[in-house]
Every structure is written in structure tokens, then in C-alpha cells.
Amino acid sequence: MNIKVYIKIAVLLLITPLAIAQNSHRQLDSFVVNNGVLELSTNDGKYLIKPYSDNIVETSFIPTGEVFNPNSHAVIMNPMTPTVIKAKLTATPTAIEFATSGIVVKVDKSPFMISYSYHGKQLTSEKEGYIKDERGETLSFNLDNNEALYGAGARALGMNRRGNRLPLYNKAHYGYEDHSTQMNFSIPLVFSSKMYGIHFDNAPIGYLDLDSKHENTLTYETISGRKTYQLIAGNDWAQLVDNYTKLTGRQPLPPRWAFGNFSSRFGYHSEAEARATVDKFITEKIPLDAIIFDLYWFGKEIKGTMGNLEFDADNFPTPKKMIDDFSYLGVKTILITEPFILTTSKKWDEALQKNILATDEHGQAFTYDFYFGHTGLIDIFNPAGKAWFWSFYKQFTKLGVAGWWGDLGEPEVHPTGLLHQTGSADEMHNIYGHNWAKLIADGYQKDFPEQRPFILMRSGYSGSQRFGMIPWSGDVNRTWGGLQSQPEIALQMGLQGMAYMHSDLGGFAGANLDDELYSRWLQYGVFQPIFRPHAQEEVAAEPVFREQKAKQLAKAAIELRYQLLPYNYTLAFENNQQGLPLMRPLFYEEPQHRALYDVANSYLWGHEFLVKPVLDAGITATSVYFPRSANWFDFYTGQRYLAGTTQAVAVTQDHIPVFVRAGAFIPMIDVIQNTEHYSIKAFNLHYFDDTSVPRSTGKLYDDDGKTPNAFEKDAYSLLQFNSERTPHQLSITLSEKNGVHYQPVNRTVTLIVHNIYVKPGKVLLQSNLKKHAVNYSWDEKCKTLFVSVPLNQKSPAKLVISLSGN
Structure with missing residues (x-):
């Protein structure tokens, strides 16, 4: 039954220089509650304020002359019915309050302003609300002087990202180190240390300004689209992330083999080379669960062959037998794919004939040059393009391929003039990787419903976790600076729902041979979500090809990774059920400890481990803060450290400092060669x-x-x-x-x-x-x-x- 309350209000606008209020011309004309949604009519449009739960409320503004677009690419949660939420409307001569048992939305009438509180605590308020000007379309909010801000996707900026204006445009950053303002994964989401988040539910490109002008202002800027955001609240970080992942979807459990060791490089040129590598792992008794084939599986050269989408018969004469032989050994096969079909590829004529490519304004295939050649781009927003692309995944999955690597999915080059069936390049850019992952996940549900997909991708959007996407941090430099940024990137993405963010262990870019760096990166990798050494082939990424000492240290790290499989798989289950990140910042359990707001050089691995990666060369001692929630024990020596203290800890080359919470249960197994023996x-x-x-x-x-x-x-x-x-x-x-x-x-x-x-x-x-x-x-x-x-x-x-x- 609809609940309707209609009151016509004449508003006299009050303007003062000190008012932290909305657009000075906005006036409230009327309001009504319709089927649990508060509708505010103003002189320049309409607001829709819709509670999803007692912890989540959505606000949309529809300017006069525009039609509301109800479709979200991120949100899958169904709002609770009005009888369940029981939001209460209260009107006074000066304000309206629309309150659930948790969130209260207050609308001041003069000057017009919308603000949000949670259990009596003020969270934030719209500053100018929606404005369209020379910057495009903006939504701005008031900030407190001292709140820290997190989110905006994958960046290397320091944990507290306040003070930055960040592009919302997925873009690769080759060879980055300890600073990067723009990377492969931008998410229009901001979390505050005040225990709330704002998710701007709009796909087109833009910016997130996290108070770059130091005016206590958060601003979302975009070129077009929905003026919709969700305000998410919680009593602590666990509840806040839980609520956000309820809103945008939970990560399905990956196959268990995904928690094992991968053999990977750019790349294996032949079947013989791949077989020899797998044999070497087995001979040296280094555990191995998967081998990943980069682009040489479909071509002899880097350039000119992308889009062939079939094994190169000269260098891979028996792919089916190779895949079957690896499977017999317990090693899964993963293939790289890209969404580009080069004009020189074997599939170009077919792509043109079947009209599966993005087009120009005249409806012709849009072609352009980029590093790998002259190309078109598969239009995955076109049902024909989606079906055509899936047909190859289906074919090779039937052949025995166990996992997929989607590369260059920003897309890496995406000209503004290119058109998809559902919008322009700039409107679809940030959700291309998101929908690519969805394409594969949907295909598995339809054609391989008894198999968990493995979808490795470097670009996506809010909610990509629900498709089982396994993101990685891109082409990081093979340097200490490259390693230093990795915990921050993974911790930030874990808070934003993407709990499997990880790095190319050992670093990717450059021919830097540094065994200490390599060993430390792999030791860190034991306590990150996916253990996958990968690099350009000039210096081997695989431990079996490293010098003896580095190989021994790598083997020990990999063996520990396998011993911890029961614990790690249980973390994955907790993430699947509750949205809990696998890697958690220290402020996760000490949210009022301001000194921890910017700490990324130590973190929690699940609830029970405290990890302090070695991020610099030649370290013999390091300072460790031990969270005040418990005493801690050195995982290797048993030495006890008191809760809430900061102490100097000796560092050895054999492992990074790792500590276990007092009272912890840690299930472990003996070392196995692969998870088939689990x-x-x-x-x-x-x-x-x-x-x-x-x-x-x-x-x-x-x-x-x-x-x-x-x-x-x-x-x-x-x-x-x-x-x-x-x-x-x-x-x-x-x-x-x-x-x-x-x-x-x-x-x-x-x-x-x-x-x-x-x-x-x-x-x-x-x-x-x-x-x-x-x-x-x-x-x-x-x-x-x-x-x-x-x-x-x-x-x-x-x-x-x-x-x-x-």
C-alpha cells in the first residue's frame, strides 16, 4: 500500500555568507512519500531518497527536463520494503526528517540542504548539491576538518587519500613505483574514517576531488549520466564493508587451486618451453597449481597477431594433449585474451562480417592504431559481440582450459569518438572490464554451471567482485619502489570489495635482477590473496630459474603458502559470506587510532596474523606496532609482544616478520605438490x-x-x-x-x-x-x-x- 503525504510549502530563501548550504537558487516546493521513497520537488528538479536498509540510503536528483535512469551497473541489492524498514517522516516548519532506525536524512528548508546522520552522529551533508557548469556535472559534500578519506579504486598515494583530485578513468600506468594517481581500476567510491561511504552510482568518466583545495569539500565530477549516490554507514569497518558488499555483491569463492602457486611470464613461446617449465617445478618439488600463457599462445610475435584467438600450430602443435597432460599432473592451464581484433589477425574478416566491433558515427567498424597494431575493439555491449566473444571461451573451456586472463581491459586505448551500442566510449569506458568479467561469469553459469570460473583482470568497476573477478595491480616496476606501493593498493581495494587485488610477485617491468627484492616480494606474497610471480622474460619470474639461494627462499615461501591453505580458504569463505577483506589495514580494528590512518607498511592477514613486509633493501631490524586488541607471538620464534606497544624486531633473510594473535587457532597442513592432493x-x-x-x-x-x-x-x-x-x-x-x-x-x-x-x-x-x-x-x-x-x-x-x- 502506498503511503502518501503531500504538503505544499512556500519557501523564502535565506542567504548568508556563512551558510554551508546548497545551490543558492534551489528551493523546496513540495514533498511526498510514495511507496517508501521520499520525493522532493524543487524549482529545478526532483530528489528521490530511497532507503535500501537501515544502513544504506540512496539519493537521486533528476534535473528538470531529464528522465530518471533507474539502471545501475553496480547495485544489485533490492531495497527492503517500507513495512520492513519502517522509515518515519517528520515535518516541522523548518525541516523534514526521513528516518530509518539507523540513518536519518534531514532536509533543511531554508537554506535548502540535505544532511545525513547515523545513530545520532552527524556524517555528512550536501554542500552545493547538483550543479551543471563549465566543469560538467558535479555533486559536492561537506567534510569535517580531520576525517581521513579512502577509496577511488587502485592508486598509490598513501592510505589517506584526502587532498587529491583523482581521474575516474581506468588507465594503465606502465612501470609505476611508489606513486601513481591513475591506474587500471577507478571506483567512484569514498570511505571516511567517520564510518560512512558515498558511492557515486554512475558509469561515465569524471573525477573525484577529495578536498584538493583544502576547503573541506568532497566533489564528484562527471561528463553525464545519473545523479545518484548511495550513503552507506556502519558502526565499524567490518560492518561498513559488509554493507557496501551487500549493496554491490559478494565475491564468489574462487576454485581452491587459485590459492596455490602459479607459473607465469611474458611469455611461454612454445609448448616445449611450457612443458619443460612445469617439469622443472615437479623435479625440484616446488608446489605448482597453474601455468599462465601470455600472448605467444596465439602468435609468434608481440605485434600483429592479437585477435587470432587460436593456438599457433607451429609452436603449440598439440594443445589439447598439453592441457590434458598438465591436468593429469594437477596443473591448470590459463590463457590470456584481449578485446582487440587487429586488422592483421585471422579473425578480422569474421569480426567485420558479424558486426561485433564498436563503430564510428556512420556505423562502420572504428579502427585505430595502438602498440600492438591497427585494431578494432569488440563491442561487448552489443549482444552479437558478447555472444561471439563467449563462443571462444566456451570452445577452449571445453578443451580443458581452467581459467582466463583478461588483459588490456580498461580498454587500454579507447578513443572518445568510438561508439558502443549502449553509449559512447567515455560513457562506457569504466564499465568495459566490469562487463567483460560479467560476460565470462554469465557464460560459465549457463554452459559450465558446475565449474567455478577463474577470471584474472586488471580493470573493473564498483561491484566487479560479484563476477568472481581477480584483479591485479598492473605493470608495476621491478624495483623496491614498486614493492612499496603494493600493500596500500591491496588494502584499499579490499575495503572497496575487491578483496583479491594482488601484484605480479617480484615485479613486472624492467630487467632488474635483484634476488633480495625477489625473495622479499615472494615472502610478502604468502600473505596476499593470489600467489603469482610474473614478469617480462628477460629476468625469470619463476623460482625454478633463479639462483640457488633465491630459489631456496622462494621455495620456502611457496611451501608456507600451501601449509596455510586451510586458513586462507577459510578467509575466502568469510569474504564470500560477509565481505571481509583478506588483507585488512590496522585501523580496521582500531578506527579511532589516528596514527594508524595512513599505515600501509603493516597489516592484518585475516583476523589472526599481523604482517610486516620488508619493503627496503638490507633491512636488519624494523619497528612494529602491535594492535592493542591482543598480545602477539612471533610466528617463527614464539616470542611474545605486548598489546598496544611498538617494538624493534630483528629481521632475517629467511622470512618477513609475521605475528599471530594470542588466542588464535591456525589450521595448517603438510606441504603438498598441488591442491589436487588437498x-x-x-x-x-x-x-x-x-x-x-x-x-x-x-x-x-x-x-x-x-x-x-x-x-x-x-x-x-x-x-x-x-x-x-x-x-x-x-x-x-x-x-x-x-x-x-x-x-x-x-x-x-x-x-x-x-x-x-x-x-x-x-x-x-x-x-x-x-x-x-x-x-x-x-x-x-x-x-x-x-x-x-x-x-x-x-x-x-x-x-x-x-x-x-x-
């Missing part, structure tokens, strides 16, 4: 005991690593771990909940309890209502207790450790 029928469960933690919890998620939406299909297992600590006793309970379509197994858990300083008096195991003493071992030097615990899905196992000697 199993948690037997695994190690590390618990980091500390007298400061009276109780704690942990979990481990498992499924077959292949089935889409396995959790929703009840084809999963979720193991829960709990601890209770008294001065004289430590109790640890292990339990398991299985979905009805998960094949249950009896497990053997090797419980490894750290920081047990005196040999326990006894250890009792309670299971199936029986309690009995069990054998254990205690390492006096390492202060570590080892107990084997049988676990089945029918009954929890409770271990009671007597600490009377402590």
Missing part, C-alpha cells in the same frame, strides 16, 4: 595460548574446492574451535557441522598448543560422553604441547589440559 582428513591445528585470553574461537571451512555456491548447496563442512582458560586449566573443544551434501569423514587433528611453559600434569579427552587420559608430548625448548585428537561429525571432542604446574 585434504583436511588429517591436519595440524595450532593454538597460541596466553593467560590474557580467557576464551577464544576459530573455524575452518571446507568443501570440494570446485562446486559453485557449495555452502548454499549444503555441500560443506564447518569446523569450530573454542578455548577456555583459567589459571590452572586450558580446555579446547573441536566440533564439526556438515551440510547434508558433504561426505563426512573421520578426522585426526594434531593439536599443537604453543606457549605451554611447564609440562602439563595430565591431558584428558572427552568425546562421545567418555573421558579418558591421552598421550601427549611436550617440547620443553619450544614450550609446545602436541596431542592427537580424533574428530567425527557426531560428537565434539573436548581436550582438558591441566596447567597446575604453570
Whole structure:
């Protein structure tokens, strides 16, 4: 039932020099609530204010003479019904309030101004509202003096991005290092340290001005399109990111093999070269799950061959057999594709005949020169272009290709005069990669519904995570400066929903041979979402081709990556269900700690790890801040560090500094050659005991690593771990909940309890209502207790450790 309230108001505009108000000519004429949407009529247009939930509200302005476009490329959340939200309208002689149980939208009548608060806390307000002038179309907002700003996609600017005016135009930056204002992935989203975000829901190009003139103003600038934004609020960062990813979509679980090691370079010139590389990994017993083929798979030369979209028969004589042989070894095949069809390619005539290319104003294929040759661009906004492009993915997926790399998808060169079926190049530019990923994801759902896609791309838009896009940070320089920017880029993108942002490990651009840099980058890579060394071929990216010391360090890093698979896969599950980033800035759990607002040189890996990458050459010691939420233990030595302190930590060449939260449960496995051998029928469960933690919890998620939406299909297992600590006793309970379509197994858990300083008096195991003493071992030097615990899905196992000697 529609709720309608209509009040005609005559407004006398009040103008003062001190008013931080909207466009001085805007006047409120009337307002009405229609089916849960507040409609404000002004002298120059109409506002639509629509709550999505108690934490999200959308505001649209439709200037007089324009028609509202309701279609969003980013938002997939359905607004809650008025009966669920129960937004309340209150009108006074001076203002209107439209309030959910969380967000209150206040509309001052004179001077006209829209402001937002959350649970009584003022968040922000429109400053001038919508204005169209020589800059184009703008929306501006008031900022507090001291709030930090994040977002705008992938940039290298420092974590707090306030003070920058940033182009919203996806563009590659070859060879960047520690500073880049414009990169492959721009997102029209700003998060504030005041715990709100504003997402400007409009695709055409523009700018985000994050108070570059130091006037306490946030401004969105665009050439055209929707004047729509969503205000997202939360009580903390976890809730804020949760709400944003509810709005724009959650990342599906990648296939489990995506968390393994990749062999990749620019590029493998032949089948023989690729086979020899895979054989070398196996011979040297370095774990490997996938090999990635760059553009030589379809051509002998870099230039002139893009768009062939078929294996070069001379250098890849038996591609089907090669893919099958790799699969037998547990190694997946990934192929690069680009959206450009060169006039010299084998598919040019077919592309013209089938009208699948973007056009000029006369309807002819728009062609132009760029680095790789004279080209046309596939119009993925044209149903014919989309279907044609998918036909190749379908063909090669049937051949056995397990994953796809979409390169140059900004698009790298996208002339303004080019036209897509749904708009101009500048209107479609920022959503090209987004829709390219959607093309592949939709194709898998239709033609390969039992297979999780792997979609590696360097360009996208708000909400691209819901298509399973795995973004990377572009062609970073192979230098220390290149490494230094990587944690910031990944942390920022994780907050913006793109939790799998990662880098070419070791760096991409340049022929810089630096084994220390290479080792440190791979050691950092253990604790970033995707482990994928990749570089120009002049200096090998693959560890099997590095000098012995670098190879040993790389192998150790890769082996640790595989040991952590149970923990990392559980992080992926948390991201899928709650939007939680895998990499989290320190301010994520200390949002009021202003000194952490700009910190990117250390971060949290999930909830339990604190990571301090080595970002400079020759480092022998580093300063580490230990978050105040818990004490911390050195992951390698067991040394204890007090919560809330900053301490100097020694650095060795064998690993980067990594610490574990007191009370953490860390599930791990033994090293495997690839994820085809993955199993948690037997695994190690590390618990980091500390007298400061009276109780704690942990979990481990498992499924077959292949089935889409396995959790929703009840084809999963979720193991829960709990601890209770008294001065004289430590109790640890292990339990398991299985979905009805998960094949249950009896497990053997090797419980490894750290920081047990005196040999326990006894250890009792309670299971199936029986309690009995069990054998254990205690390492006096390492202060570590080892107990084997049988676990089945029918009954929890409770271990009671007597600490009377402590």
C-alpha cells in the first residue's frame, strides 16, 4: 500500500555568507512519500531518497527536463520494503526528517540542504548539491576538518587519500613505483574514517576531488549520466564493508587451486618451453597449481597477431594433449585474451562480417592504431559481440582450459569518438572490464554451471567482485619502489570489495635482477590473496630459474603458502559470506587510532596474523606496532609482544616478520605438490595460548574446492574451535557441522598448543560422553604441547589440559 503525504510549502530563501548550504537558487516546493521513497520537488528538479536498509540510503536528483535512469551497473541489492524498514517522516516548519532506525536524512528548508546522520552522529551533508557548469556535472559534500578519506579504486598515494583530485578513468600506468594517481581500476567510491561511504552510482568518466583545495569539500565530477549516490554507514569497518558488499555483491569463492602457486611470464613461446617449465617445478618439488600463457599462445610475435584467438600450430602443435597432460599432473592451464581484433589477425574478416566491433558515427567498424597494431575493439555491449566473444571461451573451456586472463581491459586505448551500442566510449569506458568479467561469469553459469570460473583482470568497476573477478595491480616496476606501493593498493581495494587485488610477485617491468627484492616480494606474497610471480622474460619470474639461494627462499615461501591453505580458504569463505577483506589495514580494528590512518607498511592477514613486509633493501631490524586488541607471538620464534606497544624486531633473510594473535587457532597442513592432493582428513591445528585470553574461537571451512555456491548447496563442512582458560586449566573443544551434501569423514587433528611453559600434569579427552587420559608430548625448548585428537561429525571432542604446574 502506498503511503502518501503531500504538503505544499512556500519557501523564502535565506542567504548568508556563512551558510554551508546548497545551490543558492534551489528551493523546496513540495514533498511526498510514495511507496517508501521520499520525493522532493524543487524549482529545478526532483530528489528521490530511497532507503535500501537501515544502513544504506540512496539519493537521486533528476534535473528538470531529464528522465530518471533507474539502471545501475553496480547495485544489485533490492531495497527492503517500507513495512520492513519502517522509515518515519517528520515535518516541522523548518525541516523534514526521513528516518530509518539507523540513518536519518534531514532536509533543511531554508537554506535548502540535505544532511545525513547515523545513530545520532552527524556524517555528512550536501554542500552545493547538483550543479551543471563549465566543469560538467558535479555533486559536492561537506567534510569535517580531520576525517581521513579512502577509496577511488587502485592508486598509490598513501592510505589517506584526502587532498587529491583523482581521474575516474581506468588507465594503465606502465612501470609505476611508489606513486601513481591513475591506474587500471577507478571506483567512484569514498570511505571516511567517520564510518560512512558515498558511492557515486554512475558509469561515465569524471573525477573525484577529495578536498584538493583544502576547503573541506568532497566533489564528484562527471561528463553525464545519473545523479545518484548511495550513503552507506556502519558502526565499524567490518560492518561498513559488509554493507557496501551487500549493496554491490559478494565475491564468489574462487576454485581452491587459485590459492596455490602459479607459473607465469611474458611469455611461454612454445609448448616445449611450457612443458619443460612445469617439469622443472615437479623435479625440484616446488608446489605448482597453474601455468599462465601470455600472448605467444596465439602468435609468434608481440605485434600483429592479437585477435587470432587460436593456438599457433607451429609452436603449440598439440594443445589439447598439453592441457590434458598438465591436468593429469594437477596443473591448470590459463590463457590470456584481449578485446582487440587487429586488422592483421585471422579473425578480422569474421569480426567485420558479424558486426561485433564498436563503430564510428556512420556505423562502420572504428579502427585505430595502438602498440600492438591497427585494431578494432569488440563491442561487448552489443549482444552479437558478447555472444561471439563467449563462443571462444566456451570452445577452449571445453578443451580443458581452467581459467582466463583478461588483459588490456580498461580498454587500454579507447578513443572518445568510438561508439558502443549502449553509449559512447567515455560513457562506457569504466564499465568495459566490469562487463567483460560479467560476460565470462554469465557464460560459465549457463554452459559450465558446475565449474567455478577463474577470471584474472586488471580493470573493473564498483561491484566487479560479484563476477568472481581477480584483479591485479598492473605493470608495476621491478624495483623496491614498486614493492612499496603494493600493500596500500591491496588494502584499499579490499575495503572497496575487491578483496583479491594482488601484484605480479617480484615485479613486472624492467630487467632488474635483484634476488633480495625477489625473495622479499615472494615472502610478502604468502600473505596476499593470489600467489603469482610474473614478469617480462628477460629476468625469470619463476623460482625454478633463479639462483640457488633465491630459489631456496622462494621455495620456502611457496611451501608456507600451501601449509596455510586451510586458513586462507577459510578467509575466502568469510569474504564470500560477509565481505571481509583478506588483507585488512590496522585501523580496521582500531578506527579511532589516528596514527594508524595512513599505515600501509603493516597489516592484518585475516583476523589472526599481523604482517610486516620488508619493503627496503638490507633491512636488519624494523619497528612494529602491535594492535592493542591482543598480545602477539612471533610466528617463527614464539616470542611474545605486548598489546598496544611498538617494538624493534630483528629481521632475517629467511622470512618477513609475521605475528599471530594470542588466542588464535591456525589450521595448517603438510606441504603438498598441488591442491589436487588437498585434504583436511588429517591436519595440524595450532593454538597460541596466553593467560590474557580467557576464551577464544576459530573455524575452518571446507568443501570440494570446485562446486559453485557449495555452502548454499549444503555441500560443506564447518569446523569450530573454542578455548577456555583459567589459571590452572586450558580446555579446547573441536566440533564439526556438515551440510547434508558433504561426505563426512573421520578426522585426526594434531593439536599443537604453543606457549605451554611447564609440562602439563595430565591431558584428558572427552568425546562421545567418555573421558579418558591421552598421550601427549611436550617440547620443553619450544614450550609446545602436541596431542592427537580424533574428530567425527557426531560428537565434539573436548581436550582438558591441566596447567597446575604453570
